[in-house]
Amino acid sequence: MTKVRVRFAPSPTGALHIGGIRTALYNYLFAKKHGGTFILRIEDTDQGRFVPGAEEYIIEALNWVGLTPEEGPGFGGEFGPYRQSERKEIYHKYAHELVGLGNAYYAFDTPESLEALRSAEANFTYNHTVRDGLDNSLNKGMEYAEKRIAAGDAYVIRLKVTPGETVHIPDLVRGDVMVQSSELDDKVLLKADGMPTYHLANIVDDHLMEITHVIRGEEWLPSAAHHVLLYQRFGWTDTMPKFAHLPLILKPVGNGKLSKRDGAKFGMPVFPLDWKGQSEEEFFQGFREAGFIPDAVVNFLALLGWHPGDDQEIFTREELISAFSVEHIGKSGARFDFEKAKWFNHKYIQDLGDAELMNFVKPLVQAKGYKVSDEYLQKALAMMKERVTFLSDFVEEAYYLFEPVRKYDEESIAKKWNTNLGPFFAGLKDILVTFEPFSSLSLEDMTKKMMLESGFKPGEILPMLRIALVGTMKGPAVFDTAELLGREETISRVDSFLQHVQAN
RNA sequence: GGUCCGUUCGUCUAGGGGUUAGGACACAUCCCUUUCACGGAUGAAACACGGGUUCGAUUCCCGUACGGACUACCA
Known part of the structure; x- marks a missing residue:
């Protein structure tokens, strides 16, 4: 059996969003589960969309969630370079090889002329029905093409799709997906700037890097038929990787897939780390900065579209690896549920x-x-x-465990405070000065005894003591807080409280 | 519009020809606690619809509806 090799192949066009992290996670889990290799490949073939800092962000984000690649830019490996912009010649070679095989052709139609055709005819696609009327080597011959190329004219290489075939996409999540080749367009493989498109680059790289499984988002399913066709045309079907198209992550409410703007819209992070773009509009909060524990994010993401088959919810990394299987990946899109993410984080903090x-x-x-x-x-x-x-x-x-009370809960004071309480708290304060031991238990004992003697009920005293120490009705047990704060701080806070209350 | 994918509680999902359709988040009530939480208990809450196939369909098949993705010399 060949060794499992999977890749996560993001494009450095900005911050890597949480769906990307999930894709990376599933790739990682699959690799670990099968003793395989997890590879990072940077798909930077679109020079127009390159964003500085994006690659660094991707790597930092992967490190944060503990999905460190074993091969990739900066990670070593025998199959490099792992940045597609550095593999330009390779794609060039394979694209021309495909032309030589008669499975691809040169095309000279400019983006502008194609744009014109599209606006003239709504459903225009560059395919077998129209290519004979366009400006390409299929139509006008190889000699014509070579002459134009020699003259320095811009050209692209397109895949020659032959109609009448049924293309089978073997998908581990969805089974055998079938597409008729007559529905497929003649995709551009090599762009006029000499860079490959995703379609060419991912096939060539996956083949050369000996990738065994392609685990990626569902948005790739429609073009997967082209990819299968490419494997066939290159004669690589024997080693064609298995596909697994992951369900999309959907918006928390409304329709459509989760987008980067949804973070601000719903007041939650959709990115692993803060991302600061050029403008204020381009700032996106990260899970890290929002106060999430990376393992909690991983656990949350793992269960968003995958299920272990039993009722377990909390998983260590090792448990995730051993429980993971593609068979249990869901088919339908999963809504991004921030409440659940919060619960995981809360749970992880408790258990840490x-x-x-x-x-x-x-x-x-x-x-x-x-x-x-x-x-x-x-x-x-x-x-x-x-x-x-x-x-x-x-x-x-x-904050009140680290600095004095900023603000008292006036509503509770208004409800519970009355001037008769003044002498009690003053007395308590005096006792506190020398009281030993200054521990939660004995403090509680002493206070209760005082209440008994003075005839006050706990319901009258305790809430006010709490407000005195922390300013709010929420929080840890009041005497535990006093013990932590210590004698000096406790006395000082009772004092401040008394002053505050008497001033009003 | 075309192609492809999908549809079980509000959400994430388990299950699968005969089940009281299970769990988790969120929600509600109660217990614990003179706070807030934690914890515990209980509750409400789902098989999109229509046809088949079958003794029986939520489960299999076909339609319909709805949702989604894709439809660039972007990935």
């Missing part, structure tokens, strides 16, 4: 060990300028971890 969690949160804490010990931070995280959805919540929602 404190030390590991600290690695994620520490940079956020430092970015805010908070200076706390690892010990303090670890305790704070342990207290908060089941209450947060995003990593950033640790420093946003729970």
Whole structure:
């Protein structure tokens, strides 16, 4: 059995969106599952759409989610170069070889003239029914073509599709997909600028790189017939890779596939990492910056269009690899459900060990300028971890664990505060100065005893103590918070609260 | 328009000729908790429609409807 080799082949035309990450993930899982090789190939044959920084973004994004290629630009490998722009001569050679075989031809029609034909006739396509009336070597002969090429005229090479064949696309997800060759147009293989189109480049590269399985988005299914035809014309059918066309990721609401604009529209990230384009319009938030754990994103994505066959939802990387199979990839488009993504992240944060969690949160804490010990931070995280959805919540929602209360929940104060409480809190404050041990349990004990003696109910005191310490009615147990904050800070916050409340 | 692909709770999906059609997210109620969460329990919620085939179809076949992708010298 030949070794499994799969490739992820993005085009560096901007940020790699989350659907691309899923495609990469499925390729990666498939490779790992079968002890194969996961390859990155950069499809930069469109010089007009090249975006600086896009390739770096792709690689950084793959690294972030832990889908590091074993071969690719900067990753080594025996089948390079892995950037298509660096393989120009190879495509040139194969395109001309196909012409020699009589399976492709030179065409001189300009983009403008074809555009004119298209606007004149709505359904115009460059195919077997019209090519005889156009400007190409099929129509006007090889001699004519060679003369024009020698004269330096621009030309493209087109695939010569012969009608009357049934093209079978063996698809691991959809079975045997059939297309009549008469429906197919004579696709451009080599462009006038000497670069190949996707169709030529991906066949030549997959063949040369000994790719065994092509796992890509469903948007490629319509052109897959051309690709099969190309394998046939080159005489490579024996080693033609198996195809698996993945279902699309759809918009959260409405119709159509998820697009980059949907992020801003629905207030959620659709990219792995922040992307900063030229204009403000071209800024897109990333899952990383939104406070996601990469493994949570991977887990979420894995289940978006694939199912393990049982009821398991949470998977380690290893479990994902061993459970993965193309047979369980779904056929229909999957709606992007951000609520589910949030749940995965929340779940992952809860299940993460404190030390590991600290690695994620520490940079956020430092970015805010908070200076706390690892010990303090670890305790704070342990207290908060089941209450947060995003990593950033640790420093946003729970800012009060790192700095004084910014804002009191006035509504709760209005409801619960009355001046009779003043002496109680003043008394509590005095006791706190020397109270030992300053621990959650004994603090609670002491306070309860005080309430008993003074006749106040817990419902009167505790909510106000909470507001005093953290400003809000949400959050960890109030005495745990006091213990973490420590004696000095606790007293200071009770003091500030008293001043605030008496000022009003 | 043409070609191709698809259609099970609101969403992600399991299942598959005879099932109380299963799980998860979200939602609701309750318990736990004098906060918020976590956790637990319960609930509401689906086989697009019409024809076949069959003793029996949500499952197989054919249509219809609806949705989607593609339709460039873009990938």
